[in-house]
Amino acid sequence: MSSVLRIKAASKTFISSGKKNQALSNVTIDIVAGERVALIGASGSGKSTLIRAISGLETLDKSSGELSVNGREIQSRGELSNQVRQIRNEIGIIFQQFNLVNQLDVITNVLIGICPQKSIFETICRKFSLEEKARALDALDKVGLADIAYQRSSTLSGGQQQRVAIARALIKGAKILLADEPVASLDPESARKVMETIVNLSQKLNLTFMTSLHQIPVARKYCERTIALNKGVVVFDDPTKELTAAILAELYGSNLEDLVIDEDFSALKEAAISEPKLTLVH
Numbered sequence: 001m002s003s004v005l006r007i008k009a010a011s012k013t014f015i016s017s018g019k020k021n022q023a024l025s026n027v028t029i030d031i032v033a034g035e036r037v038a039l040i041g042a043s044g045s046g047k048s049t050l051i052r053a054i055s056g057l058e059t060l061d062k063s064s065g066e067l068s069v070n071g072r073e074i075q076s077r078g079e080l081s082n083q084v085r086q087i088r089n090e091i092g093i094i095f096q097q098f099n100l101v102n103q104l105d106v107i108t109n110v111l112i113g114i115c116p117q118k119s120i121f122e123t124i125c126r127k128f129s130l131e132e133k134a135r136a137l138d139a140l141d142k143v144g145l146a147d148i149a150y151q152r153s154s155t156l157s158g159g160q161q162q163r164v165a166i167a168r169a170l171i172k173g174a175k176i177l178l179a180d181e182p183v184a185s186l187d188p189e190s191a192r193k194v195m196e197t198i199v200n201l202s203q204k205l206n207l208t209f210m211t212s213l214h215q216i217p218v219a220r221k222y223c224e225r226t227i228a229l230n231k232g233v234v235v236f237d238d239p240t241k242e243l244t245a246a247i248l249a250e251l252y253g254s255n256l257e258d259l260v261i262d263e264d265f266s267a268l269k270e271a272a273i274s275e276p277k278l279t280l281v282h
Contacts, residue, residue, distance in 0.1 A: 174207070
């Protein structure tokens with residue numbers, strides 16, 4: 001099966017106060033259509049940088065390789081493709097903080113998803129056709145929120161706002177959903193609804209889904225593949241069921257209790273102490 005998302009030798013270096021920080025180092029990943037992939041790693045491991053690079057919001061180093069979506073290059077050697085705006089239509093991004101305009105109603109927030117496809121005048125005047133509004137209602141129906149399409153966004157719960165963000169990604173025709181800690185700000189029940197919505201949509205629409213997560217149980221339940229980063233390097237890329245206590249202990253060390261929810265901490269601590277040093281490879 002051909003790759004819908006291909007990352008080849010991706011590297012990104014940030015310079016702060018004269019010091020270099022290697023956020024990504026020679027990352028190579030292939031993801032096929034319909035896969036659900038969890039991206040894990042301690043804070044600062046490069047998860048968010050990778051998601052931003054895939055979406056074209058972050059340029060890679062000039063010495064870096066390339067990144068392509070459905071065979072179309074989105075960036076190469078630190079330069080964005082001149083087709084980046086069109087390619088972005090195939091990518092939907094879901095953030096931890098929802099990024100909705102609270103003063104607007106739900107349907108208008110969804111319609112914002114197609115603003116890059118419209119003129120500046122149409123965007124400023126909020127000129128949307130009946131066909132576009134019908135698409136927005138259809139997207140809201142897919143996430144179970146069509147009945148509140150004209151409700152003010154500020155009145156929604158966190159889980160509802162995140163599902164509106166998913167609808168906003170769907171309206172522009174995205175085939176790849178990228179999510180950066182999408183359930184970190186949600187209570188367990190809202191998180192469950194959001195993740196189940198994404199899984200159901202990925203199955204029905206053959207969407208590809210990659211999400212950064214700190215909640216290992218969420219990764220185990222909803223993502224069949226897990227990729228782990230450590231200081232910008234891919235150190236684990238296997239079926240999620242292969243993600244053992246020993247590997248988690250190796251990845252997170254003393255930060256386990258801050259990271260893993262609903263895990264057997266005693267088993268993880270024991271693994272950190274008793275297991276031999278692991279050499280993790282992708």
